[in-house]
Amino acid sequence: MGGIIARAAVKNLMKNYYDQFGFFCSLSSPHLGYLSGVDGMIKAGLWAILKFKPIKSLQQLKMDDNKNLKQSFIYNLSKTGHLKRFRRVILFSSFEDSYVSWHSARISAHKKVS
Numbered sequence: 001m002g003g004i005i006a007r008a009a010v011k012n013l014m015k016n017y018y019d020q021f022g023f024f025c026s027l028s029s030p031h032l033g034y035l036s037g038v039d040g041m042i043k044a045g046l047w048a049i050l051k052f053k054p055i056k057s058l059q060q061l062k063m064d065d066n067k068n069l070k071q072s073f074i075y076n077l078s079k080t081g082h083l084k085r086f087r088r089v090i091l092f093s094s095f096e097d098s099y100v101s102w103h104s105a106r107i108s109a110h111k112k113v114s
Contacts, residue, residue, distance in 0.1 A: 001057065003029025004077070011082045023088035028097050032104035033063045033074040039098035078107075 003026030010024075034046065050058055059065040060073040069075060083089050093105030 001029065001061070002026070003031060004061075004074075007031070007077055007082065010085070011077065011080050018085050021086045023090060024083055024086040025090040025092070026105070027092045028094060028100045028105045029091075030061055030100045030104045031074075031091070031107045032078070032101075033072075034061045034101075034104070042099055 006024070006026070010021075034042070046058060046062060049055065050062070050064070056065065063069060063072040063074050066072045091106050093100070093102045095102050097105070
């Protein structure tokens with residue numbers, strides 16, 4: 001979640017420092033949330049956790065924080081374009097990662113979605 005927190009901080013807290021941004025690097029962060037491409041065990045675990053205790057950050061990652069998908073935290077974060085303020089953006093991902101889908105970590109549309 002560090003990449004999501006950093007992106008939210010850039011959007012909300014660091015406006016005075018935009019001219020000093022060099023590069024943004026994230027390691028397998030779920031930039032597109034957990035909407036698709038996640039291992040079945042992870043989906044089941046998220047469902048179980050949220051069934052017993054609603055945790056806002058997990059609801060945001062599942063894009064369940066609003067009934068209207070276009071009002072969800074992850075969707076709105078993606079629409080700000082704040083990563084354009086960096087000279088370089090480096091996104092690391094792995095096909096073998098069962099927690100974060102390759103597409104979500106790379107901020108690229110999955111073929112099922114596009």
